[in-house]
Amino acid sequence: MSAIRRKFLQNCNFFRFFLENVINGCYIFSNMRKTDLGMVSKLPTGKYVGEWVVVCDSKIVAHSKNLKAIEKDILNCKSTPLIMKVPKQQVLLY
Amino acid sequence: MIVFPYTSIKRVNGVSHKGPYIPVFIRHPEGKLLRFLALIDSGADSCVISKSTADLLQIKAGKEEETEGIGGKAKGAWGKFSFVVEGEHEKHVFNHVKVFILQDDLDVPILLGRNSFFDKFEISFIKNSKIKIRKTE
Numbered sequence: 001m002s003a004i005r006r007k008f009l010q011n012c013n014f015f016r017f018f019l020e021n022v023i024n025g026c027y028i029f030s031n032m033r034k035t036d037l038g039m040v041s042k043l044p045t046g047k048y049v050g051e052w053v054v055v056c057d058s059k060i061v062a063h064s065k066n067l068k069a070i071e072k073d074i075l076n077c078k079s080t081p082l083i084m085k086v087p088k089q090q091v092l093l094y
Numbered sequence: 095m096i097v098f099p100y101t102s103i104k105r106v107n108g109v110s111h112k113g114p115y116i117p118v119f120i121r122h123p124e125g126k127l128l129r130f131l132a133l134i135d136s137g138a139d140s141c142v143i144s145k146s147t148a149d150l151l152q153i154k155a156g157k158e159e160e161t162e163g164i165g166g167k168a169k170g171a172w173g174k175f176s177f178v179v180e181g182e183h184e185k186h187v188f189n190h191v192k193v194f195i196l197q198d199d200l201d202v203p204i205l206l207g208r209n210s211f212f213d214k215f216e217i218s219f220i221k222n223s224k225i226k227i228r229k230t231e
């Protein structure tokens with residue numbers, strides 16, 4: 001293989017790698033808000049069993065048994081807050 | 095098709111339990127977009143929310159009724175709410191969905207029941223792994 005051809009192929013591979021990663025990276029980032037729930041398992045929710053928890057920017061910013069009581073914290077979150085109820089330890093029957 | 099992983103939530107002593115929770119987007123009356131973690135409940139006829147959730151979202155409740163489930167009897171009233179389920183490539187809007195508002199603030203998250211939610215989707219539960227939601231219409 002000639003040196004020019006090898007150089008050309010190396011450049012092609014570099015551009016392909018660059019484009020794939022930039023495009024994928026942008027795509028993943030744009031969808032992060034919608035799909036990123038992995039952080040929920042890392043939150044110290046064990047302290048708030050039976051309570052509502054408000055997560056803002058991956059941090060618990062408020063917790064209460066009554067959601068209305070923490071309305072201000074929910075509305076003050078700069079991003080879209082995640083609101084979740086921490087289930088009790090026993091088996092749940094709904 | 096939208097695929098959500100099972101969500102793991104830490105309970106007492108840091109023990110995690112996985113459940114079929116999915117994020118649903120609901121607009122607060124003041125305009126702010128909220129994301130709730132809702133539990134998909136194939137055993138519930140309808141969607142169910144707690145009183146404090148209804149108060150926060152200012153959902154108007156109708157006449158008081160009694161309902162019965164495996165957990166016992168509960169009083170509540172019917173109301174309507176709207177929510178959005180959004181995945182990577184799809185977005186489904188549910189407008190004016192009938193919801194049962196529990197009168198006592200029982201320990202329930204938002205429950206997505208069969209009527210209105212399961213009717214329009216084929217839902218597969220892959221135990222402790224993922225939930226696949228595919229539109230059937």
